[in-house]
Amino acid sequence: MTAESREMTVQAPAAWIRLVTDLAVPVLAVFTALAIGAVVIWAAKANVVVAYRGLLEGAFGSVRNLTETLVITTPYTLAGLAVALGFRCGLFNIGVEGQFYMGALCSVFVAYAAKGLPVYVHLPLALLTGALGGAMWGAIPGFLKAKLGAHEVINTIMLNYIAVKTVDYLVKNPMLDAAATMPRTPYIQPSAMLPKLLPPYRLHAGLLIAIVAIFVVYWLLWKTTLGFEIRTVGANPDAAKYAGMSVTRNFVLAMVLSGALAGLAGTGEVLGLNHNLPAMFISGYGFDSIAIALMAKSHPFGILPAAFLWAALRNGAGLMQLRAGISIDLVNIVQALVIVFIAADEIIRWLYRIKRRKEEIREIVFTRGWGR
Secondary structure, eight states: OOHHHHHHHHHHHHHHHHHHHHHHHHHHHHHHHHHHHHHHHHHTTOOHHHHHHHHHHHHHSSHHHHHHHHHHHHHHHHHHHHHHHHHHTTOOOTTHHHHHHHHHHHHHHHHHHOOSOOHHHHHHHHHHHHHHHHHHHHHHHHHIIIIIOOOHHHHHHHHHHHHHHHHHHHHHTTTOOTTOSSSBOOOOOGGGOOOBSSTTSSOBTHHHHHHHHHHHHHHHHHHSHHHHHHHHHHHOHHHHHHTTOOHHHHHHHHHHHHHHHHHHHHHHIIIIIISSOBTTOOOOHHHHHHHHHHHTTTOHHHHHHHHHHHHHHHHHHHHHHHHHOOOTHHHHHHHHHHHHHHHTTHHHHHHHTOOOOHHHHHTOOOOOOTTO
16 A cells, blocks of 8 residues: 555545534534424423424425425525625625515516517526626625725615615516506516426426535635635735735625625525515525524535525424424524524533534634624
């Protein structure tokens, strides 16, 4: 055996050990949250087994339930990627909800107003327009942060309200379908609809777009010079500036890319599911995506399983409530506990005696939004 082959043999088990350790903390965090949730359910004098069985059956109990969980996973994945990309540049993008709305608004207009286009033109055009809508909405707080030092958390929160009210006004007035019984836009053209993956179920090709986006974001962040700059600015903007990197440009670019991903999430809801845009539709995806990004430690490959878990909890909550006769808010308690244990993972490490590796300490993902 050569020295090179011996080195590779030693490195392989070490890589598996690192992988198992990295997975152990989030898995144990979910397990601990479910265990504490079981105590809460028991304290509410409900049957814990029946409750959790209902949760599992509601999320995975049939092909329909599983596809519905994947339907919810799709926007969660794209929105989680949006937040994670911002985190990697040291930005706390709370405006994913507003960027989600603006992406849906821009895409639905192109999807119903442009007529006579072939599907290979109309569908990509609607997707691109939705991504651009979210990107432009994300560029505003990015520019304000980079040029004026305005706090991105405050700006993105305020822009969420502006986006929601703007969509509500436009859908109820100039974009209103007069023939509809409830305020909504006209239905989009068939040429702009995302194809179904498993007819007659609602699962659509947006899931494939979300999976492709995971690999694109990973490639961008870890395989390109631009991604290296984004991560460097996120870790230490002063060092990045000293090295000749443009902190201003990277702030704006990161928010633009983050907004584009969020806009794609909203686009998928229009082109793949509803095929119209109702007034004051409530998604909640933008806010849940913050928890998903935290759970995934802002790594693109961690986003999909985190989004799938969140989607399963959301989809299975209704049947859990029905079967066990308990409040659906108990699922929110479990979700909150998962967030606590992921964000403060030292609790889990202390409970299960898991030590942090030296290289892991250097790779901790954080945001410097507060106090900068």
